[in-house]
Amino acid sequence: MNRLFFNQKISNALIYSILIITAIIVLYPVVWIITGSLNPGSSLFSTRLIPESFSFNHYIYLFKETNYLTWYKNTLKIAFWNMIISTLLVVSAAYAFSRFRFPGRTQGLMAMLVLQMFPGFMGMIAIYILLLQMGLLDNHWGLILVYAGGSIPFGAWLVKGYFDGLPKSLDEAAKMDGAGHLTIFFKVMLPLSKPIIVFIAINNFIGPWMDFIFARLILRSGEKKTLAVGLFEMVTGQGNTEFTTFAAGAVLVAVPITILFFIFQDHLVEGLKAGANK
Template identity: 75%
Template sequence: MKKRKSKFTLLLIYIILIVTAVFILFPVFWIITGSMNPGSTLYSSQLIPDSLTLTHYKHLFEDTNYLLWYRNTFKIAFWCMIISTLLIVTAAYAFSRFRFTGRKQGLMAMLVLQMFPGFMGMIAIYILLLQIDLLDNHWGLILVYSGGSIPFGVWLVKGYFDGLPRSLEEAAKLDGASHVKIFMKIMMPLSKPILVFIAVNNFIGPWMDFIFARLVLRSGDKKTLAVGLFEMIQENGNSEFTVFAAGAVLVAIPITILFFIFQNQMVEGLKAGANKG
């Protein structure tokens, strides 16, 4: 009886996984085939169109500023990843290993900040960037993204650092190692999974964002992929959706590659950061 129940449970799990996979993969397949569907509409009477074309991809590169948008987005996402990861890791190390006045209050403040969506501060961010002359500037957007990722990232990485044995640091201190050397030579090599997760997560956020990019960037040569593709559709009377689908497919390529390369470290880092401490 128990063996039969176990088989039924396993079968139910597989059914749920298969149904979930279908719901996830079908929109992806539909967008890919839609991007190669002749015409300007994503509608097709068949799951796979009778004829496929790469004309829409050619149109993106030859008749739009898609490459410029791609370069701008990569620049913003790359520097956000570097800056935010550096800020998060150093702050998390300080909160995990040092005891100082305001430590508990600082952690609680970051915890509370995670409860509010980022777009609640859009007006304040706009005015601040305007006052420091960083409106319509990529670096203004980079600073917004980097600062916004700190609360969640610090709590996650702190949880990971809390789980690392303090005996390693104590042994290094006995050998005369400074805090900087301990951080660089001991903590960083042991923290590779959580560092990979934080870095990839802080790359994906700016890569996919539309709201803040639309708010901050105004010039045509400063547009990101999300803003550029949206305005391309808007300027063409809400048509050319097959071209938009082609652009969306190309947008997903870097993220897909990152997930395939770092999937093991990301899963391990997320589990460790959530469970330790």
């Protein structure tokens, strides 16, 4: 009995040690960026984890001396509209694959599964040429269409798994009451799928908010740049002389995502588990 108790204590101590070490590894860069943005100096070498004095001059500089606010508005616009359009496309595609049987259904599902194996940037040249021919280069809507199309394979598979877990008797009962497919979709399926829809919507918001590769490829003019591109170009070629300003911009980038996570935390966890299980 004592030996079992001793082994349990050792096991718990090992688990908590691993969790503490993991938390330190994850939180240390976050703390460094936050304190770095409050350091009075400007270079990486003069930055301290615990500064002698705190300064908000870097935040003031961002809004007064750079186009940071414009970058922020552009990123917010792209992320918001991508969230709306992508969620609508993903959920409607998942509903069709889950509830209907049509020629090419299996092949379509397999094609989406295969597409997930390849990173999106492999199609950069094709995307660039396509947007050039459509006249959508250096256009926010061109970038939104790229994000929206790229979100369908993963999102549709995930939401389809959730829809497959909902009883088809609900659809049949609604049809007996005279409901059509659109009515069933909007008034039966969507209200029951709130967790997975919230998860997909937040994912589709975070993707463009953090993306650099496609935004760098498509957007050219200064007034249309996103946060990732603007901050990158702000410190490019200047060594470490703008690190603290970059850190201040990075802290503000994390604010909307952090707020969304705390508001929809329960829905995100529930939606992820439901989609994976079903």
